[in-house]
Amino acid sequence: MPELFGVSDILDVISMQHFVQNMVSIPLIQPVIDFLLQIPVLGYIVALILWKPMFALLIFPGLMTLLTVLLFIIWFERKLTARIQWRKGPLEVLRWAGGVIQALADGLRYFFQEVIVHRDAHRLYFLQFPILIFIPVLLPLLFIPAGTIVGIKSPYSLAITVAVVSLIPVFIVAIGWASNSRFAYIGTVREAFMYFAYEIPFIISVISMILVYGTADMVTIVERQAIPGIILNPIAALVFFITTVMATSRLPFEIPEADQEIAFGPFVEYSGIMFGLVMTIAYEKMYILSLLMSILFLGGGNGPAIPLLGDISGVIWLFIKAMAVMVSLAFLRSIYARLRLDQALRVSWTTIMKISLVSLAIGVIINLTTVGVVG
Amino acid sequence: MTEREVVLDVPVQPPTDLFLPIPKKFLEEAYRGDDYVVLVGPQHPGSGHMRLILRIKGDVILEAIPDPGYVHRCMEKLAENRLYIQNIPLFERPAIMDTGNVTLGYVRAIENALDVEVPERAKYIRMILAELSRIGTHLYDAGILAVFLGHTTGFMWPFALREPIVEAITRISGVRVTSSFIIPGGVRRDVPWKTLEFVRKTTFVLEKRLKSFEKIFIRNPTVIERLKDVGVLSKEEAIKFGVVGPFLRASGVEYDVRAVEPYEAYDSVSWEIPISDHGDSYSRFLVRVEEIAQSISIIRQAVNELRSMPEGNIISEDILQEYSEVASSDIRGFFFKVFGNLVLPSGEFTSLTEAARGTLLYSIISDGESNIPYRARVITPGWYYLKGFMEALRGERLADLQAIYGSFGYFPPEADR
Numbered sequence: 028m029p030e031l032f033g034v035s036d037i038l039d040v041i042s043m044q045h046f047v048q049n050m051v052s053i054p055l056i057q058p059v060i061d062f063l064l065q066i067p068v069l070g071y072i073v074a075l076i077l078w079k080p081m082f083a084l085l086i087f088p089g090l091m092t093l094l095t096v097l098l099f100i101i102w103f104e105r106k107l108t109a110r111i112q113w114r115k116g117p118l119e120v121l122r123w124a125g126g127v128i129q130a131l132a133d134g135l136r137y138f139f140q141e142v143i144v145h146r147d148a149h150r151l152y153f154l155q156f157p158i159l160i161f162i163p164v165l166l167p168l169l170f171i172p173a174g175t176i177v178g179i180k181s182p183y184s185l186a187i188t189v190a191v192v193s194l195i196p197v198f199i200v201a202i203g204w205a206s207n208s209r210f211a212y213i214g215t216v217r218e219a220f221m222y223f224a225y226e227i228p229f230i231i232s233v234i235s236m237i238l239v240y241g242t243a244d245m246v247t248i249v250e251r252q253a254i255p256g257i258i259l260n261p262i263a264a265l266v267f268f269i270t271t272v273m274a275t276s277r278l279p280f281e282i283p284e285a286d287q288e289i290a291f292g293p294f295v296e297y298s299g300i301m302f303g304l305v306m307t308i309a310y311e312k313m314y315i316l317s318l319l320m321s322i323l324f325l326g327g328g329n330g331p332a333i334p335l336l337g338d339i340s341g342v343i344w345l346f347i348k349a350m351a352v353m354v355s356l357a358f359l360r361s362i363y364a365r366l367r368l369d370q371a372l373r374v375s376w377t378t379i380m381k382i383s384l385v386s387l388a389i390g391v392i393i394n395l396t397t398v399g400v401v402g
Numbered sequence: 403m404t405e406r407e408v409v410l411d412v413p414v415q416p417p418t419d420l421f422l423p424i425p426k427k428f429l430e431e432a433y434r435g436d437d438y439v440v441l442v443g444p445q446h447p448g449s450g451h452m453r454l455i456l457r458i459k460g461d462v463i464l465e466a467i468p469d470p471g472y473v474h475r476c477m478e479k480l481a482e483n484r485l486y487i488q489n490i491p492l493f494e495r496p497a498i499m500d501t502g503n504v505t506l507g508y509v510r511a512i513e514n515a516l517d518v519e520v521p522e523r524a525k526y527i528r529m530i531l532a533e534l535s536r537i538g539t540h541l542y543d544a545g546i547l548a549v550f551l552g553h554t555t556g557f558m559w560p561f562a563l564r565e566p567i568v569e570a571i572t573r574i575s576g577v578r579v580t581s582s583f584i585i586p587g588g589v590r591r592d593v594p595w596k597t598l599e600f601v602r603k604t605t606f607v608l609e610k611r612l613k614s615f616e617k618i619f620i621r622n623p624t625v626i627e628r629l630k631d632v633g634v635l636s637k638e639e640a641i642k643f644g645v646v647g648p649f650l651r652a653s654g655v656e657y658d659v660r661a662v663e664p665y666e667a668y669d670s671v672s673w674e675i676p677i678s679d680h681g682d683s684y685s686r687f688l689v690r691v692e693e694i695a696q697s698i699s700i701i702r703q704a705v706n707e708l709r710s711m712p713e714g715n716i717i718s719e720d721i722l723q724e725y726s727e728v729a730s731s732d733i734r735g736f737f738f739k740v741f742g743n744l745v746l747p748s749g750e751f752t753s754l755t756e757a758a759r760g761t762l763l764y765s766i767i768s769d770g771e772s773n774i775p776y777r778a779r780v781i782t783p784g785w786y787y788l789k790g791f792m793e794a795l796r797g798e799r800l801a802d803l804q805a806i807y808g809s810f811g812y813f814p815p816e817a818d819r
Contacts, residue, residue, distance in 0.1 A: 112557075112559065281552055363622065368801060
């Protein structure tokens with residue numbers, strides 16, 4: 028049996044040559060990059076960062092963009108809501124920019140607040156789940172293609188992403204269980220109910236899009252969208268959007284958290300930075316699902332290519348589309364009231380389930396008629 | 403002299419068992435019946451300053467026990483140590499926006515005792531103030547209802563709409579909220595026509611803004627879904643549990659103190675009593691929305707009436723007596739001289755007022771010789787309909803607690819007094 032990886036293979040993989048072969052090309056700053064690549068250690072680091080999988084992990088859609096989006100969308104949501112409600116919204120932190128770093132200031136404040144672990148909590152799990160939850164939150168970002176930049180290419184990337192995203196509520200249920208409080212308990216039960224209610228239509232709409240494109244590889248899906256998916260199967264897009272609202276517990280489906288009823292549900296006992304972590308989960312999930320929606324229905328990184336930016340133009344188009352989806356999700360908060368749990372369950376198990384089946388039928392029809400054309 | 407240790411032989415033992423505001427039997431029964439006892443409040447975001455003890459089976463409330471009194475301020479006892487006139491600012495404290503109606507009730511009880519006839523112009527000014535307060539309270543309650551449903555826009559808009567009303571009250575009385583403008587025998591001072599014109603214009607602004615509020619909140623499908631057929635009180639139940647005010651009218655009982663025993667100038671303006679037959683949370687809300695429209699119409703009619711009246715003479719001569727020449731259009735400078743030694747004849751004097759949230763009862767007992775009341779009794783609408791509120795919760799879902807709470811506009815400081 029031959030050796031799987033020899034020493035020379037490993038050296039090959041971590042060699043600068045390997046990174047340079049698969050590098051993000053940005054014609055605008057190419058001379059700068061070329062110059063930096065000449066410098067011994069810095070060149071290696073630059074090559075590593077610009078290596079497409081590493082770029083996907085660190086810059087877009089990975090960590091840096093995630094953090095920026097978190098800071099931005101929380102501020103933007105507050106500002107938008109404030110504008111609708113005849114208010115000013117966050118303003119005092121960095122006044123000339125309209126308080127844009129308010130979320131950062133809040134995060135810093137959380138850092139210096141005491142993390143209280145109450146007597147009844149299951150201490151170990153209470154403290155570790157808010158951190159563990161970042162595994163299912165960050166993992167899908169590796170599979171999401173931004174133009175030609177993608178972390179891990181896989182023929183099953185869409186399926187993997189959806190599967191990992193589906194794990195998030197399990198962690199939230201675990202958080203509620205570890206909190207061991209009445210309101211957390213009620214919130215956890217609500218979260219579990221909502222989980223089952225939205226997950227099935229959500230997966231059905233994704234499957235119908237897999238049928239439309241004939242593949243579960245997101246890179247191929249984006250390539251095949253000469254016509255955006257929202258025109259091919261608008262009903263699937265509708266189902267996906269509504270279930271995204273449910274999955275990220277935005278209004279009118281902000282049922283598990285419901286701060287007036289059960290005081291933030293599963294997260295009621297958290298304080299300090301732990302609260303900061305659990306509070307952002309919904310926003311991170313919203314970011315991932317918005318990316319997924321732009322890839323499935325809005326053509327992902329497709330768009331008029333900007334020659335000067337090279338590979339970055341796909342990144343920019345995907346970012347713009349994802350932000351548009353996120354903004355429309357943020358807009359819902361100032362329009363709707365919160366539904367009751369049973370009403371939300373009734374809506375999702377009847378109406379949304381029905382239209383998701385219709386979207387599946389459309390997917391099957393498109394799959395059968397276009398087989399051989401795109402499939 | 404040596405110091406001596408003083409030992410008081412008082413048997414004091416610290417309590418050994420946990421104090422709960424619930425009967426022990428209630429807890430034991432709930433435990434045996436596999437129910438869940440949830441204490442909502444008093445530090446809960448959706449409970450106000452009170453505690454609600456709920457017995458829940460699954461998601462359904464089997465029983466609700468109120469535990470009010472967290473904002474009790476001994477108002478009635480305090481009133482026994484103050485001059486009659488000093489009690490006006492005291493009694494208007496419980497209700498934030500309802501200053502007009504709350505002071506009107508107390509002042510009318512005094513006027514009943516003294517048998518004073520209020521000048522016509524003062525009656526209309528008082529009515530305007532009362533109706534402005536009514537609109538303000540209804541908007542306040544609509545905002546609280548909206549935020550209980552998670553609708554933050556529906557919370558912010560009424561609170562912003564309240565602002566023109568507060569401004570109007572400021573221009574009339576000089577104070578934003580607790581105006582103490584209504585005094586026995588009339589009002590403190592005359593209102594110039596410019597201010598009246600502002601009040602009239604305010605009603606048009608309100609009407610216009612309320613239309614956009616209607617679009618985003620009142621006719622919002624999620625709001626209707628949440629409030630319709632929730633917390634239903636039938637006509638019989640509403641009467642049995644002593645529900646008052648707009649909440650009684652929402653259950654189909656056409657009772658309004660303003661119409662049954664008209665006070666001030668309510669019998670000389672035309673207005674309707676909005677009623678609904680459903681008795682659910684949504685109709686309780688809609689009745690109050692309709693009352694805002696009626697109040698706006700009353701204010702406009704009153705302003706029109708006031709225009710044709712001569713200015714001045716807004717305090718009764720029976721009260722002013724020798725100061726009637728100098729203070730008939732402005733009490734400033736003569737306030738203590740006129741009211742400092744006000745003594746009521748002995749007896750019990752009662753007044754019923756239709757405050758924004760319902761019937762408000764004042765009862766003053768006087769011994770006939772002192773300038774402070776012997777006993778003052780206030781029963782606020784919140785206290786009247788607390789029982790009905792608790793009964794409406796029975797059989798509803800836990801998530802509906804806030805919807806029903808908001809639909810009643812229950813206001814603990816007002817109920818606790």
